[in-house]
Amino acid sequence: MDISNLKRQHNEVMNLANYILNNITSSTVEQNLDQIVKNINTITGKLKIHLLNEDKYLYPFLSSSPDTTLNAFGVKYSEEMKEVSKAYEDYKSKYNTVNKVKQNIVEFNKDTEKIFEALSSRIDREEKELYPLLG
16 A cells, blocks of 8 residues: 555644644744644644545555454554544634634643644654554
């Protein structure tokens, strides 16, 4: 299975996330809020496309594999991703405008670090555990 598109999507999401993480801790956070919020919304779109690709190609491939290890990974990763996806959707709904972020910058910073740690951890696990099994 060709996973190059999935890897590219991971890189795009993490580049956008890293911009956000690098700028929420700076003294110029309010000056960068337009771009930060734009990145939050762009990540939302990229994650939706990524999840559609996983649902349409990756998980069916894993579930139809004669390899029971791949079957198990497919079930595990599909279920886990539902939780990560829901958490990101909640985060996005809470912070998808500059005004929403400005209402509580401290909470935004904490939530941002938490959600991107979860997303980064998930991506790392896919890249290190799952993708090597796919070639």
